[in-house]
Structure formats: C-alpha cells, structure tokens
Amino acid sequence: MTRSLGGAELATSIRNDASVAAAALSEIGVRPKLAVVQATDDESTAWYVRSIASAAKRTGILCDIVDLGAAASTEQIRSTLVELGHDPDVHGIILQTPLPDGTDLDALREAINPAKDVDGANPVSLGRLVARQPAFAPATAQAVIALLDHHGISPHGRTAAVVGRSTVVGSPVAHLLVQRNATVTVCHRHTTDLAAGTRDADILVVAVGIPGLITADHVADGAVVIDVGTTATADGQLLGDVDAVAVDGRAGALTPVPGGVGPVTTALLLNHTVDAAGTQYAQTRSESVLAGFRSSV
Ligand code: ADP
Structure with a gap:
C-alpha cells in the first residue's frame, strides 16, 4: 500500500x-x-x-x-x-x-x-539560498521540504533524485535537499536514461509538467515520491507528473495532486508575506529611531 x-x-x-x-x-x-x-x-x-x-x-x-x-x-x-x-x-x-x-x-x-520577494524569484534570493544565507526560498521548493518534515521523513543520509531543474522548483529543491544532508541526483530534459537516474532514489521529487511521466519503472520499491507537477486539462482537472495508478503499491508514499504540495505552497506564500511585513516594519522603526538619534546629537 x-x-x-x-x-x-x-x-x-x-x-x-x-x-x-x-x-x-x-x-x-x-x-x-x-x-x-x-x-x-x-x-x-x-x-x-x-x-x-x-x-x-x-x-x-x-x-x-x-x-x-x-x-x-x-x-x-x-x-x-x-x-x-x-x-x-x-x-x-x-x-x-x-x-x-x-x-x-x-x-x-x-x-x-x-525584501518583498516572497516566492524567491529574484536571482539575489536564489543566490542567498545557495549561499545558505537568510532569504525567501521559492515557496514550492520549500513546500516539498516542509511536507517531508511534516510526515516525519528525513532526507538526512538518504539518496534523492529531482526531475526538473527549473530555477523556481527543481534547482532550489535540489539545493535544499543537499542542505538537509541528502545525496542528490538532478535529471532534466537532456537526461538520456531517466529511469536510471531515479530508480535507486529513496526520495523522488518530480517537477516537470508532463502528466504521467513517472511510472513504476522510475520508482524504487518503497520510495517516497513528491509530485510537484500540476497540469490543468481543458475539462478543469489537475494532473500530476506521476502516474499514481502505475506507482501504487511500489512507492512507499506519494503526494496527491491536487491536495499535496499545492496547498502547502500557497500557505507558505502567505507566511512569507507576514514575515516580510514584520521585517519591513522593524526596519522602518529602527531607521526612524536612528534618524531621531542623529538629529538629537
Ligand atoms: P517548472 O518551473 O514548473 O519546474 P519548467 O517548464 O520551467 O517548469 O521546467 C521544466 C523542467 O522539466 C526543466 O528543468 C526540464 O529540463 C525538465 N524536463 C522537461 N522534460 C523532461 C523530461 N522528459 N525528462 C526529464 N526532465 C524534463
């Protein structure tokens, strides 16, 4: 199951x-x-x-x-x-x-x-993330890690494969997994043998936008599979990159689409906005205190 x-x-x-x-x-x-x-x-x-x-x-x-x-x-x-x-x-x-x-x-x-880049889209935010300095991570990438944490799955010492290398999802997820001590393989459109890159991974993250790309052949027995893909169909359905029926019974765990990474991403965007508001308020206050101090000396 x-x-x-x-x-x-x-x-x-x-x-x-x-x-x-x-x-x-x-x-x-x-x-x-x-x-x-x-x-x-x-x-x-x-x-x-x-x-x-x-x-x-x-x-x-x-x-x-x-x-x-x-x-x-x-x-x-x-x-x-x-x-x-x-x-x-x-x-x-x-x-x-x-x-x-x-x-x-x-x-x-x-x-x-x-300072307002709550979805970590500016290259400055991404650079800070890679340099392990405080920055807003792209919300989808952070949602992947948050979901693993929430379900008690630690990347530490595990092998992980990330399919997709976009700057908003695949690349930052790969960095965050390395920061959490996983050993990471990144696959993308030029990977000649996708299954060879993914089928030994303990944790498989897929962020490509091709419905059903990932089948049982790509998945290790018992692997944790995080499906970031959301492709909207003409009749209003949302499809993931993983063929959920094909991997059922092989994957140890799988995020549903919809209802997996998506709602966590939205919640994190809001959380980042509140954080940004707090930081900006503190900064304005310290600037005005400083201005008051300067004018009094
Ligand atoms: P997103 O930003 O949502 O991840 P993009 O379209 O920016 O979407 O990126 C899609 C990613 O998926 C790219 O990194 C691309 O290399 C990868 N990709 C596309 N097709 C394949 C494929 N057949 N196999 C593996 N990776 C793929």
Whole structure:
C-alpha cells in the first residue's frame, strides 16, 4: 500500500500561524499586504491567483491582484514591479507566470524588491539560498521540504533524485535537499536514461509538467515520491507528473495532486508575506529611531 502524503493539514497549520502573526501586526497598525502581478488570459492561472487571494483574505492578509492583461509589455510589467517594490503598504510581491510571449522573464525577476520577494524569484534570493544565507526560498521548493518534515521523513543520509531543474522548483529543491544532508541526483530534459537516474532514489521529487511521466519503472520499491507537477486539462482537472495508478503499491508514499504540495505552497506564500511585513516594519522603526538619534546629537 502506498501511503498518501496529503498537504491539507500542514497548510492549515501554517495558515493558522500566519494568521496569528498577521493579527499581532494589525494591532500595531501594520496590515500585511501581498501583490500578485499577472499578465495572462489563462483561466487556470486566474483560478490559482484567485485561490491565493481568498486564502490571504481568510488569513488576515490584504491581497491586490494587479492584472496587466495578456498584451502587457516587459517594460509595463517591470515598472509595475518597481513601483510595488517602493510602495510602503505592499510587503510581498509575486510575479505570476505564464507571461506574454517574448517577455524578458529574467529582467522582470530582477525587478522584484528582494525584501518583498516572497516566492524567491529574484536571482539575489536564489543566490542567498545557495549561499545558505537568510532569504525567501521559492515557496514550492520549500513546500516539498516542509511536507517531508511534516510526515516525519528525513532526507538526512538518504539518496534523492529531482526531475526538473527549473530555477523556481527543481534547482532550489535540489539545493535544499543537499542542505538537509541528502545525496542528490538532478535529471532534466537532456537526461538520456531517466529511469536510471531515479530508480535507486529513496526520495523522488518530480517537477516537470508532463502528466504521467513517472511510472513504476522510475520508482524504487518503497520510495517516497513528491509530485510537484500540476497540469490543468481543458475539462478543469489537475494532473500530476506521476502516474499514481502505475506507482501504487511500489512507492512507499506519494503526494496527491491536487491536495499535496499545492496547498502547502500557497500557505507558505502567505507566511512569507507576514514575515516580510514584520521585517519591513522593524526596519522602518529602527531607521526612524536612528534618524531621531542623529538629529538629537
Ligand atoms: P517548472 O518551473 O514548473 O519546474 P519548467 O517548464 O520551467 O517548469 O521546467 C521544466 C523542467 O522539466 C526543466 O528543468 C526540464 O529540463 C525538465 N524536463 C522537461 N522534460 C523532461 C523530461 N522528459 N525528462 C526529464 N526532465 C524534463
């Protein structure tokens, strides 16, 4: 029997913590606020963004959806991000993908103020993560580790395989697993024998976006499999990268899609926003104390 590693319970507990912290900040006049910038007509993206906004509301966090439309230019998106970066009332910024064809995503990620980069998209955040310095990790990557912890699965001394090397999921997950003392293999689109890279791993993390890519041949007996993939179908279904029927009985544990990594990711984004609000408040206060001190000497 393959154990199901659901994310709902963990997501609720992260949201509860965030909501307690948000209430404490509100009492001192700080209302945590998240801005989500989107520029697409894609319905599944709109659905995802609305689900973040409603979870934010329930947690006591304000959420602005800044919809620039599917024809937005890189410059329009960039200047919006810069503006939000300067807005003292905004504490967290998410740049939602997909973006219009031809958009310079790298330039946009760099335009996110690192102090507000709650989804760890700016290369500065990623660099700090790799250098093991405090930074917001990409929420999906952190959700993978949080789910393992929550279900009592330690990466320490284990072998892990990560399929996918994107900067938002695969690469940061691989780094976080190494930081948790796993020995990690990273597979990607140029890996000639995918099964050879994955079938001995104690922990298998898949973040590719190809439904059903992972079958029983890719999975070690008893392995823990974390399915990050979410591909929306025309009829509104959400499909993971793992063929759950094929790996049933072989994998020791598997995250469901939906209901696994996804809800934990959303909860972490909210948690990061409250953290960012607290840090920004503390910084403004220490700056004003310092200014007062300077003017008094
Ligand atoms: P995400 O950011 O959601 O992980 P991307 O599209 O940015 O999605 O990245 C997809 C990743 O999946 C890439 O790192 C790519 O190399 C990997 N990938 C794509 N196809 C395959 C495949 N057939 N086998 C293994 N990895 C793949």
